[in-house]
Amino acid sequence: MLLRSLHFTHEEPLPFELKGSLFTLTILHLFQLDRAAIERHLAEKVKQAPGFFNNTPVVIDLENVVESQDGWDFSGLSEALRGYGMVPVGVRNGSAELQAAARLAGFPVLPESRSAGSAKKPDRADPAPARSRIVNQPVRSGQQIYAPDGDLIVVGTISAGAEVIADGNIHVYGALRGRALAGVKGDLEARIFCQSLEAELISIAGRYRISEQIDTSDRCKAVQIHLAGDRLMIDHLTR
C-alpha cells in the first residue's frame, strides 16, 4: 500500500509518503502495577544481559493485570523503561481505566491482537479440536462454502465459478475446477488436496496462482498443494 500526498505540484519534491508496514516488537506483559517490583526485575534482566535492551521498542500488554487503578503513573513507568534502554511505543489490552491513564501519559492504545506469543496460559487444559466441515454435494457455480477454524472436505466436484474457503486444509474428492483458498487466516501449513486439478485459482495463506500459472503437466492430475517459503508447490499424488 502506498499513499502519496496529492497536494503538491510536480515541481515541488514530495516531503513525505505514507506506507503501511509490519514490525516485530517486543511485548512487555505486565502482571502487577508495582513500580518498585518492575524496576527490580528489570535491573536483574539487564544485569544478565547488558546492552540487550538498547533502543528496543516495546509494547506494554496489560491483559494480565487484574488490579485496576485510575490514573496509574504510566509516565513513571515509561521513564523507568527508558532508563534500561527500552523505548515504550504503546499499550494494548487492559481495563478502560488503565487505557485512559496510558493515553493521558501520551501512549497510543494499540488494537488487540491474538498473537501467538501471549504470556497467558490457555484457560482450558485441552481445547476442543478444530471441526471439519464436510460437504456431500457438488459445489456449483456461484456457490461459496467456508469452513471456519478447520478443514473443508468436499465429496464431489467444485465447479468453475464456485469458491471453497477454509481456515485449515481443503480436501476435494472430485475435480477442482473453481477457486480454492486454504489457510485464509494465515496458516502457512495449510494444504489443498484434489483428485483433478483444473482450478481457476488456488491459494494458501494468501499466496496464490491463477489458472494460467498452473503448469499443463499439473493439470487434470491428482495433487496436493502446499507452501515452500513463499512458493506454492504442486505435488502429484501417486498411487
Add this chain to the structure above:
Amino acid sequence: MCRLATVIVVTSGKGGVGKTTTSASFATGLAQRGYRTVVIDFDVGLRNLDLIMGCERRVVYDFINVINNEANLNQALIRDKHVENLYILPASQTRDKDALTKDGVERVLGELKQSFEYIVCDSPAGIERGALMALYFADEALVVTNPEVSSVRDSDRILGILASRSRRAEQGDSPVKEHLVLARYAPERAHRGDMLSVEDVLEILGIPLLGVIPESSTVLQSSNAGVPVILEESSDAGAAYGDLVERFLGKELPQRFVTTQKKGFLKRLFGGS
C-alpha cells in the same frame, strides 16, 4: 385420486436454450400417454408458452389473476386443442414479476395438485424472482442446456440453486431430482470440436442425461404453427422428445441423435439434414 402430483420445473439459467419448447413438448408427451397434465408459464411479462402451444387467442385470465384471486383456476386454465388431459395456465403479459408471491404460487400449485398428476413449470431465464419461484416448489427438474460453455455454466449455477434454495433443500427433504436435457445438439459440430460433446457436458454437470434434442429446423416451423414439436413424430426433434418422455416415465431407450450420420449420395447431392 391417490397418486401424488409431481411438480417439474423446466429451467436453465441462460435464455433462449429451449425451455419453453421443452415444456410444451414434455407436457404434451405426458398428456398423450394418459397423464392429467398442466403446464404453467412462469415467464411473467414475456409469455410465449401459449404461442408455442397455439392457444394464444383463447387467453382470458392468467396465472397472476389466479394468484390475486381475480379469477379462479377453472376460468384461467385453457384446455389444449391437440391432446386430451392437457391444460395450460398462461402467464400475464402485463404484470411484473413481483406479482409472483411464494404464498400465491403455493396456493395455486396446491389447488392444481387436486386434479393433475404432473405440473410442469416453464421457468423464465435468469436467477431472478420468476426463475426462483418456478423452481422453489419443484420435485423434479429438467435442466435444459445447449452444448456451449456459457449455457453449461449457467445450468451449473441453477443446479446449485436447486440444491440450496428450493423448498426441498430448505426443509431438508430428499433433494430435487435432476435431469439433463441437452438441446440444439448438432453431432457434426460437436465432432469437429465447434461445440461441446455430450460427454463434455455430462462431465461438467454430472447429472443423469434424460435426452439429447438435435438442432432441427422443424422446431421453429412447428413453433410458428403453434404445434409442439413432439407432435411432429417424423422429425428428429419430435422423436427425440418422444423418447425423452418415455425415459422420464421409466423406459430405457438409447440416445438416438448423438452420432454423426454419414450422408448418403443423394443427401449429399441435394443437401438437407
